[in-house]
Amino acid sequence: MRRAGLNRLGQYLIVFVVAVTLNFILPRLMPGNPLALIAGVDVGLLTPDQRAEIIEAAGLNEPLISQYFDYWKSILTGDLGFSYRSGRPISELIAERLPWTLLLAGGALVISAFFGIILGAISAWRRGKKLDLGLLSSMIALESLPSFWLGMLLISLFSVSWGLLPSFGAVTPASDLVGWDHVRDVIEHAILPVATLSVLSIPGVYLTMRYSMLEVLGEDFIRTARAKGASETRVLFGHVARNAMAPVVTFLAIRLAFAFGGAVIIETVFSYPGLGRLVFESVGGRDFPVMQAAFLVFTVAVLLANLAADFLYPLLDPRTRARNE
Amino acid sequence: MMSSKKVLWILTVCLALVLAACGGSDTGDTTTTAGGDEPGTTSGETPDTTEPSDDPVVVRAAINNDEDTINPYTYVTGFPGWNMLMMQYDSLMQFDADGVPQPWLAETVEASEDLATWTVTIVDGVTWHDGEPLTIEDVKFAYDYFLTNAAGRFARDLAGVESVEITGEREVTISLAGPSPAFDQVALGDIPIIPQHIWETIEGPSEATFDIDVNIGSGPFKLVEYVPDQSYRFEANPDYFLGAPAVDELVVVIFADDAGALAAIRSGEVDVIFDRVSPEQIELLDAQDPLDISQGPEFTTQMINYDATKAPFDDIAVRQAIDLAVDRQDIVDTVYLGAATVGSPGWVHPDKPVYNPDVAAVYDVDAANALLDDAGYADTDDDGIREFDGQPMSFEYLTNAEDSLRLRISELVSEMLADIGIEVNVASVESSTWEEAVWPGFDINNGRNYEMAMWGWSAPVQANTIRLGQLVHGDPGKGFLNLTGFDDPDLNALVDQLEVEGDPETAQQLLNDIQAQIAEKLPFVLLAYPDGAYVYNSDVYGDWEFIAGQGIVSKVSLLPAAARP
Numbered sequence: 105m106r107r108a109g110l111n112r113l114g115q116y117l118i119v120f121v122v123a124v125t126l127n128f129i130l131p132r133l134m135p136g137n138p139l140a141l142i143a144g145v146d147v148g149l150l151t152p153d154q155r156a157e158i159i160e161a162a163g164l165n166e167p168l169i170s171q172y173f174d175y176w177k178s179i180l181t182g183d184l185g186f187s188y189r190s191g192r193p194i195s196e197l198i199a200e201r202l203p204w205t206l207l208l209a210g211g212a213l214v215i216s217a218f219f220g221i222i223l224g225a226i227s228a229w230r231r232g233k234k235l236d237l238g239l240l241s242s243m244i245a246l247e248s249l250p251s252f253w254l255g256m257l258l259i260s261l262f263s264v265s266w267g268l269l270p271s272f273g274a275v276t277p278a279s280d281l282v283g284w285d286h287v288r289d290v291i292e293h294a295i296l297p298v299a300t301l302s303v304l305s306i307p308g309v310y311l312t313m314r315y316s317m318l319e320v321l322g323e324d325f326i327r328t329a330r331a332k333g334a335s336e337t338r339v340l341f342g343h344v345a346r347n348a349m350a351p352v353v354t355f356l357a358i359r360l361a362f363a364f365g366g367a368v369i370i371e372t373v374f375s376y377p378g379l380g381r382l383v384f385e386s387v388g389g390r391d392f393p394v395m396q397a398a399f400l401v402f403t404v405a406v407l408l409a410n411l412a413a414d415f416l417y418p419l420l421d422p423r424t425r426a427r428n429e
Numbered sequence: 430m431m432s433s434k435k436v437l438w439i440l441t442v443c444l445a446l447v448l449a450a451c452g453g454s455d456t457g458d459t460t461t462t463a464g465g466d467e468p469g470t471t472s473g474e475t476p477d478t479t480e481p482s483d484d485p486v487v488v489r490a491a492i493n494n495d496e497d498t499i500n501p502y503t504y505v506t507g508f509p510g511w512n513m514l515m516m517q518y519d520s521l522m523q524f525d526a527d528g529v530p531q532p533w534l535a536e537t538v539e540a541s542e543d544l545a546t547w548t549v550t551i552v553d554g555v556t557w558h559d560g561e562p563l564t565i566e567d568v569k570f571a572y573d574y575f576l577t578n579a580a581g582r583f584a585r586d587l588a589g590v591e592s593v594e595i596t597g598e599r600e601v602t603i604s605l606a607g608p609s610p611a612f613d614q615v616a617l618g619d620i621p622i623i624p625q626h627i628w629e630t631i632e633g634p635s636e637a638t639f640d641i642d643v644n645i646g647s648g649p650f651k652l653v654e655y656v657p658d659q660s661y662r663f664e665a666n667p668d669y670f671l672g673a674p675a676v677d678e679l680v681v682v683i684f685a686d687d688a689g690a691l692a693a694i695r696s697g698e699v700d701v702i703f704d705r706v707s708p709e710q711i712e713l714l715d716a717q718d719p720l721d722i723s724q725g726p727e728f729t730t731q732m733i734n735y736d737a738t739k740a741p742f743d744d745i746a747v748r749q750a751i752d753l754a755v756d757r758q759d760i761v762d763t764v765y766l767g768a769a770t771v772g773s774p775g776w777v778h779p780d781k782p783v784y785n786p787d788v789a790a791v792y793d794v795d796a797a798n799a800l801l802d803d804a805g806y807a808d809t810d811d812d813g814i815r816e817f818d819g820q821p822m823s824f825e826y827l828t829n830a831e832d833s834l835r836l837r838i839s840e841l842v843s844e845m846l847a848d849i850g851i852e853v854n855v856a857s858v859e860s861s862t863w864e865e866a867v868w869p870g871f872d873i874n875n876g877r878n879y880e881m882a883m884w885g886w887s888a889p890v891q892a893n894t895i896r897l898g899q900l901v902h903g904d905p906g907k908g909f910l911n912l913t914g915f916d917d918p919d920l921n922a923l924v925d926q927l928e929v930e931g932d933p934e935t936a937q938q939l940l941n942d943i944q945a946q947i948a949e950k951l952p953f954v955l956l957a958y959p960d961g962a963y964v965y966n967s968d969v970y971g972d973w974e975f976i977a978g979q980g981i982v983s984k985v986s987l988l989p990a991a992a993r994p
Contacts, residue, residue, distance in 0.1 A: 136861025190497040277660030372685040377658035
């Protein structure tokens with residue numbers, strides 16, 4: 105068991121090194137130059153000498169390989185460096201934004217898990233019936249909705265037409281709200297982005313749950329449960345749903361990690377001050393150090409989620425535990 | 430029919446789910462949201478708009494990019510960063526509504542006859558936000574500071590300055606290496622005066638990190654709060670030397686894109702947008718009460734670039750044919766719905782005093798075809814596309830995907846050039862990619878990686894007519910904005926002459942000649958100068974001043990009428 109665990113960690117280490125290297129290479133493969141960002145938009149007004157000076161100050165004239173080693177050094181020392189644009193420490197930029205992204209991703213996860221699991225269970229229970237077919241086809245339709253479009257639709261309905269909810273940001277700017285008023289303000293601002301993210305995440309959870317349920321429904325122990333006279337509700341929740349949860353939990357763990365990436369579009373549409381927006385801005389301006397750092401956070405999130413799922417799975421499903429030992 | 434019904438049904442399901450999701454979020458997170466779905470409690474945050482008489486006037490403005498701490502050393506962009514910077518600081522001169530610099534912190538501004546020495550006397554009794562007096566030492570310090578710390582826009586403004594000396598109790602004399610006829614526009618109206626007692630304590634500004642405590646200026650507003658990626662909050666300076674501003678608080682909200690800002694002004698969550706709105710939005714916004722539009726000509730440009738170092742664009746006949754074949758009026762009418770000025774082939778905007786009225790755009794497809802026929806570009810294989818050197822005249826035309834107006838112009842250009850047997854394939858790519866192809870590394874010594882491309886310059890390039898050489902000179906050291914690689918000895922000689930010409934009349938003659946030469950030899954094809962149109966909520970504040978190149982949200986708009994230049 106211990107050796108297997110070490111092996112697994114070794115695999116993760118390799119994946120980490122490869123991912124970090126890609127994080128370094130990919131941004132630099134994109135055509136484009138961070139000079140405009142460092143100097144401001146009017147690159148046209150710089151003299152050639154001033155341009156050379158800026159490039160040197162930012163270390164852009166150094167050979168790629170030494171930039172690459174600097175990058176590793178910064179990862180290992182935890183010093184992520186400074187943004188080309190704002191000159192501020194990147195760790196600070198990320199720390200400011202990470203909680204907002206966690207709020208959106210976490211909120212959407214809870215909501216999509218709730219609806220996805222319940223609807224998936226119901227759908228599988230009534231397999232082949234009208235309800236199942238209706239749910240299944242509408243979930244597939246939902247899944248194919250573009251997220252920016254759904255976000256804009258919600259803004260135009262709930263903010264522009266009905267004036268019910270704020271259309272942008274995480275809090276009301278310059279409002280000096282404190283205590284419960286502040287909490288309420290934050291929630292009101294989170295509703296539309298969380299709703300958009302949730303609506304788009306529900307189908308995945310639903311499909312996983314439904315499929316997993318159908319598998320369990322065919323198992324012998326369900327017939328046994330029915331045979332011994334357990335009520336339908338008890339069979340559904342006590343036997344089937346419980347055993348069908350393992351793949352869903354794995355799916356949710358990985359989904360949480362990917363929600364970081366999905367937040368890029370949602371946070372842009374809702375001008376939400378999270379990590380995704382930071383990525384959007386840094387990619388647009390080729391702010392290499394910020395891109396690398398943000399992608400690093402994504403990489404670590406995905407790896408941790410996978411790791412967690414790997415270790416959770418045996419706890420949920422004793423059959424996989426046996427195989428490991 | 431079936432499909433639209435289905436879509437409607439899906440939407441209903443979506444909405445139901447969304448509503449359910451909202452409830453879930455509320456009850457799950459807190460117990461105090463009982464009234465959370467009460468209509469109208471969240472959108473109109475400023476309850477003061479109904480009775481504006483006594484309550485403070487708060488204006489909420491939208492921008493599309495975080496501008497960081499907007500201090501004079503690190504602020505990010507010319508627009509709107511500079512506008513926000515200058516809320517807090519003053520320059521010696523201030524642009525009026527016609528874009529002409531007027532004395533501001535300066536009481537008088539005098540230029541020597543050769544325009545190489547500028548003498549400025551400053552107003553008495555101005556104080557900084559912290560109560561310290563603003564002195565002539567601060568003025569000298571500010572100019573010296575930007576001369577020594579070479580990063581950024583203000584150092585560029587001061588190219589050619591040899592010394593800044595205090596020559597009186599309230600007087601400085603600025604000496605330049607040569608005549609600088611536009612020094613008032615380029616430098617005096619642009620450079621913020623910064624307090625010596627704050628900035629002399631900042632060592633190594635290129636490494637320093639700034640917080641907003643540094644932002645002590647003399648301007649009508651003081652930055653009191655900055656939340657990254659969210660907002661700025663400026664408070665009025667009641668002791669401003671020209672009188673307290675007409676607006677008590679300015680909140681600047683940072684959006685991620687312009688669609689977000691547009692939704693927010695329509696929902697009443699912001700009151701004005703810094704950036705101009707696109708032509709197709711103008712009517713829609715104007716029709717909505719209480720939104721209004723302020724509109725006028727501006728000096729940005731839209732043009733066709735081509736690689737003039739390569740065949741067939743190295744042939745003047747081809748360039749002239751393209752110029753004749755584009756219907757600029759059609760572009761203005763179709764793409765801009767009239768909200769633009771037809772491009773002058775000689776580069777200079779017709780509203781500029783130095784414009785040569787003899788230079789005008791001509792649209793003549795027959796003449797263009799005749800030019801190409803005479804130059805030997807025949808369509809030998811009858812496919813509707815002419816050939817050069819045995820290849821079809823078929824080119825990739827790059828444009829940046831983020832700008833839908835440019836994309837539409839590109840499509841029109843493609844159709845127009847098809848009329849003269851040139852095939853243009855529009856390729857829409859992401860901004861940085863497009864920039865890197867047209868202007869690799871922002872250094873023309875790196876050459877060009879495009880055949881044809883949409884391009885445009887910001888307003889300052891158009892303002893700088895005295896430095897036209899940067900755009901067209903064939904020597905890369907001088908013509909460092911010459912992205913098409915165009916090189917013509919006559920034009921080179923003319924722009925060289927212009928740069929050192931001290932006599933305004935001779936300079937104007939040279940400018941007329943240069944415009945005529947550009948229009949004839951066509952280093953690029955200028956299509957249009959888009960208008961600026963800005964939207965604001967007139968219920969909150971309606972006294973906006975349109976300043977070409979600066980939009981409506983600048984400090985002038987927030988001052989009482991009597992204090993404006």
